[in-house]
Amino acid sequence: MHELSLAGGILCMVEAAAAREHFLRVAKLRLEVGALAGVEPQALRFALAAMISGTCLEGGEITIDEVPGSARCLHCSTNVEIASYIEPCSICGSYALQATGGTGLRVVDLLVFND
Amino acid sequence: MCVVCGCNADPNSGHDPVQTKDLVATDAALESPNGDLHYGAGAARLSMPGLSQARVIHMEADVLGENQRLAVRNRAHFAAHGVTALNLVSSPGSGKTTLLCASISALKARRPDLSVAVIEGDQQTSVDADRIRATGAPAIQVNTGRGCHLDAQMVGDAFARLDLHAVAHHSHAGRALLFIENVGNLVCPALWDLGEAAKVVVLSVTEGEDKPLKYPEMFAAATLMLINKIDLLPYVSFDVVRCIEYAQRVNPGIEVLLVSATRGDGMGDWLAWLLPLRADKHRRTAPRRFKQNTASELLSRTAGLTR
Numbered sequence: 001m002h003e004l005s006l007a008g009g010i011l012c013m014v015e016a017a018a019a020r021e022h023f024l025r026v027a028k029l030r031l032e033v034g035a036l037a038g039v040e041p042q043a044l045r046f047a048l049a050a051m052i053s054g055t056c057l058e059g060g061e062i063t064i065d066e067v068p069g070s071a072r073c074l075h076c077s078t079n080v081e082i083a084s085y086i087e088p089c090s091i092c093g094s095y096a097l098q099a100t101g102g103t104g105l106r107v108v109d110l111l112v113f114n115d
Numbered sequence: 116m117c118v119v120c121g122c123n124a125d126p127n128s129g130h131d132p133v134q135t136k137d138l139v140a141t142d143a144a145l146e147s148p149n150g151d152l153h154y155g156a157g158a159a160r161l162s163m164p165g166l167s168q169a170r171v172i173h174m175e176a177d178v179l180g181e182n183q184r185l186a187v188r189n190r191a192h193f194a195a196h197g198v199t200a201l202n203l204v205s206s207p208g209s210g211k212t213t214l215l216c217a218s219i220s221a222l223k224a225r226r227p228d229l230s231v232a233v234i235e236g237d238q239q240t241s242v243d244a245d246r247i248r249a250t251g252a253p254a255i256q257v258n259t260g261r262g263c264h265l266d267a268q269m270v271g272d273a274f275a276r277l278d279l280h281a282v283a284h285h286s287h288a289g290r291a292l293l294f295i296e297n298v299g300n301l302v303c304p305a306l307w308d309l310g311e312a313a314k315v316v317v318l319s320v321t322e323g324e325d326k327p328l329k330y331p332e333m334f335a336a337a338t339l340m341l342i343n344k345i346d347l348l349p350y351v352s353f354d355v356v357r358c359i360e361y362a363q364r365v366n367p368g369i370e371v372l373l374v375s376a377t378r379g380d381g382m383g384d385w386l387a388w389l390l391p392l393r394a395d396k397h398r399r400t401a402p403r404r405f406k407q408n409t410a411s412e413l414l415s416r417t418a419g420l421t422r
Contacts, residue, residue, distance in 0.1 A: 002263055002303035009178045021172055031178075038306050038332040074367060085331035085365040095364040099335070107174040 007047035034102030069102035185267035189310025207299030324358035
């Protein structure tokens with residue numbers, strides 16, 4: 001359940017931003033989870049919900065955008081979309097894929113209030 | 116109800132009611148479909164030029180960025196002190212600690228000048244660190260409590276206590292090997308960079324050959340897969356060829372070695388992979404790629420194995 005650690009990391013980032021940008025309340029938090037990030041969006045949402053009471057995120061809406069994984073096929077040199085590391089190239093069927101995108105978990109932006 | 120004008124307009128009437136969720140910045144006017152401008156639509160019902168009640172803060176930041184920053188610091192610290200760090204990951208019970216004890220004894224015989232130390236990650240107890248210390252190598256136990264993985268901060272703190280850098284300054288070769296035994300878990304440790312030179316995933320033959328497909332992130336992140344407990348191959352149904360094929364499916368560049376930490380099979384190959392150390396770039400030959408080796412070649416190199 002590493003989503004709990006990740007939720008803690010997100011909370012720290014938001015609180016650091018609150019101190020830096022002087023806001024008191026987050027109305028909307030937008031996250032981006034890549035299909036190859038090893039993060040389960042539902043577990044992350046659950047972990048965040050458990051952690052945000054009493055913080056500036058309390059009551060805020062949390063959006064998690066899921067980004068597809070992308071990879072370059074080392075066999076046919078095509079850039080293909082993959083949902084997990086166990087998928088083959090959709091063009092040539094080779095498993096020699098190098099992940100190129102959708103591997104991260106990012107905080108995209110915040111909609112914040114000063115009151 | 117429309118939060119701009121308070122009307123209860125039917126959405127089909129030509130006047131789209133503006134909902135609360137549409138309100139962003141309140142110093143700007145909201146425009147109705149008919150071109151009317153509505154100021155003071157925010158919670159304060161008042162427009163103040165230059166003052167926005169709500170604003171968007173663009174972060175575009177990696178959640179693991181802080182860990183990454185600390186991992187980069189660890190990596191620089193390791194490099195500055197000639198320490199090659201390897202992050203050993205596996206499910207619980209694959210034999211990581213037994214493998215480390217056997218590796219430390221074998222390294223002592225082959226490279227007595229090399230300093231070897233271990234950072235042991237577990238949720239509880241110092242049983243593993245005690246086993247390592249019994250071999251004579253220094254070890255620090257890191258208990259993560261409820262945490263399911265080591266992070267870069269824990270490793271940095273533990274490394275500072277190991278004082279490997281003092282050892283590195285005084286040893287002849289000025290080189291040291293740091294094994295980081297992660298918490299037994301094939302999921303979470305894949306995400307946390309600790310500053311290691313490589314991740315080594317240990318998979319024992321009692322676990323089943325389909326682990327690389329079931330936990331692809333970990334095998335995708337690893338440089339080397341060590342198939343351990345091969346002395347038990349005659350007694351379990353574990354398809355080595357298929358296991359390697361699965362691992363290469365999720366990670367085409369993964370290297371593979373077969374070992375038995377208890378009986379000693381394949382330990383020569385493992386030591387040959389470890390030495391010269393990865394930090395010794397000028398002494399290390401081209402990256403060893405075992406991917407061309409078929410499983411049968413690997414098996415034939417380990418004595419007395421029949422399937």
